[in-house]
Amino acid sequence: MNIVSQSLSSSAAPISRAHxxxxxxxxxxxxxxxxxxxPQDVIYLDGNSLGAMPKAVPSRMTQAIEQEWAVGLIRSWNDADWYPAPQRVGGRIASLIGAKPNEVIVADSTSVNLFKLLVSALRMRAGRNVILGENGNFPTDAYVASGVAELTGAQHRAVAPADVMAALTEDVAVLTLTHVNYKSGQAYDMAAVTRRAHEVGALVIWDLAHTAxxxxxxxxxxEADFAVGCGYKYLNGGPGAPSFVFVAERHHESVRQPITGWHGHAKPFEFTQTYVPAPGIDRMLVGTAPQMGLFALEAALTAFDGVDMQALRAKSLALTELFIRLVxxxxxxxxxxxxxxxxxxxRGSQVSLTHAEGYAIVQALIxxxxxxxFRAPDILRFGFAALYLSHADVWDAIATLKDVMVSGIWRSAEFMARKAVT
Ligand SMILES: Cc1ncc(COP(=O)(O)O)c(C=O)c1O
Structure with a gap:
């Protein structure tokens, strides 16, 4: 039982700010x-989209720019340990997602990593030609699966979330799912789905964008096979932070990803003309890493040092439960x-409400x-990052939402006009 249940279930009294x-x-x-x-005057419920900035980031960036780049110049690839940053940062993320340090590497974007993994998985299941997904997945996951299907001659089959288990048939090469749905915040049972997929001989790619x-x-x-996830959401790596990719150690030698760039080569600095994949997780690399983004992500991850993920989960559930009860x-x-x-x-760590006027209401709240x-057509989305939100924030956010509704301020023309990013 989490903290909200403990403090509230015994009493039928309304929840107050004092609670x-x-x-x-x-x-x-x-x-x-x-x-x-x-900022003092902001309650930030969008860490599921772009995480807040950890204070450790600016000084690390200043050092990387003013010392390592400006003074160290190209020597910093060796002297400032730039070169092993994808592995080093991957190792940090591994500890948050139940992986070994040598199973995670940071590279490219989530979309690109999905492409690499989907092609790899199809190659590992020659004779099967179905990519199974769900029809409510984040668009990039669906688009990349369709693109890979078109490229390889595979079939992309997308079914309703409730039908995924039944759709796991012997022709499925790979199942690709997002663990926590970006709109509803609903989580799959990762263990049960992976087990069922393995029973029919399929591999599974988990998108951990809203989990990590x-x-x-x-x-x-x-016993997951593959996973990807974003660096800029709950990991707080900043806008456009690079993504991470997980490959289970047992697949390291058989995985052959299709973007055979020089950083995934066994010996990049021998400059041979023939591609030989690097041993282990390094073969998931493609080209030169976005170093500045890696450094920001690395510094940001220090906010998780010493955090017990079970305690984080308990607080996250307390915050989301409190929000639902206050709604x-x-x-x-x-x-x-x-x-x-x-x-x-x-539940993952977000709560989504529906309302026909959701867009204007979110604008008035902001x-x-x-x-x-806001996610079309009618979802108001609120993410609860347990590292930086308080229970009083939840109360204050609901009080503001109530004020927006009671006053009708959301009806103002300024809140109706759609911006490019919603
Ligand atoms: C489930 C999921 N996957 C992937 C992405 C984004 O991928 P990329 O970093 O390639 O833009 C998002 C972004 O919100 C997402 O919610």
Whole structure:
């Protein structure tokens, strides 16, 4: 039972701000907020899209730019340990997702890593030609799967989330799923789905974009094959931070990814004309890494040092449960639906509401300093990063949302005009 249930289930009394402050006083992760540079007048509920900036980042970037680049110049590839940064940062992420350090490397974007893994998986299952996915996945996952199907002659089959298990038939080469859905925040049972896929001989690629840094994940405990994820969401690596890719050690020698760039070569600095894949996870590399992005991500990850991921999960669930209960308590007259499961075990670290006027409501909220986002056609999305949010933040965010609805301010023309990024 998490902290909200403990403090609230015994009483039918409405939740008050004082309850929230009491929960903050008992929060063992509360001091982590000091590691982030958040504006005082902002409640940031969009860490599932772009994480907040850890204070460790600017000084690391200044050092990388003013010393390592400006003074060290090309010597820094060796002298400042630039070259092994993809492996080093991958090793840090491995500890958050239940992988061994040698199974994760940081490279490219999530979309590109999905491409590499999908082609690799198809090659490892010659004789099968189906890429199975779900029809509510994040678009890039679906688009890349379709693109790979077109390129390779495979078939991309996308089914409803509830039908995934039944669709795992003997012709499926690879199943590609996002663990926590970007819209609903609903999580798959990674262990059960992976087990079923393996029973029919298929491989599985997990997209951990909304999992890594948000909740514990046990890739090896689930005997996962492959995974990818974003560096800029709950890992807080900054806009466009590079992605990570996981390949289970047992597949290291058989995986052959299709973008055979020189950094994935066994001996890049021998400059031979023939591609020989590097041993181990290094073969997932392609070209020169985005070093500045890697350094920002590496510094950002220090915010997780010493964090017990089970404690982080308990706080994340406490925050999302509190938010859902306060929606019930404070907003029942305003036409919101709940798109996220009430059952804690099925939730990631976000809560999504539905409302026909969701876009304008989110814009009005942002104008009042409560930052969430909107996903067409009607989803108001709120992410709860347990490292920097408090229970009082949840109360204040709901109070602001209530004010936006009661005042009707969201009807203003300024909140109706669609911006490029929603
Ligand atoms: C599930 C999922 N996968 C992938 C991405 C993005 O991939 P990329 O970093 O290649 O833009 C997102 C972005 O929101 C996402 O939610």
């Amino acid at each position: 929230c402050l009491a929960m903050d006083a008992a929060d063992t992760l509360a001091s982590r907020r000091d590691l982030f540079a958040l 840094g948000a909740m514990p994940c046990d890739l090896n405990g689930c 019930d308590q404070e907003l029942s007259e305003h036409g919101f639906g709940l798109a996220t499961p009430r059952e804690a075990g099925l 104008a009042r300093g409560v930052i969430g986002d």
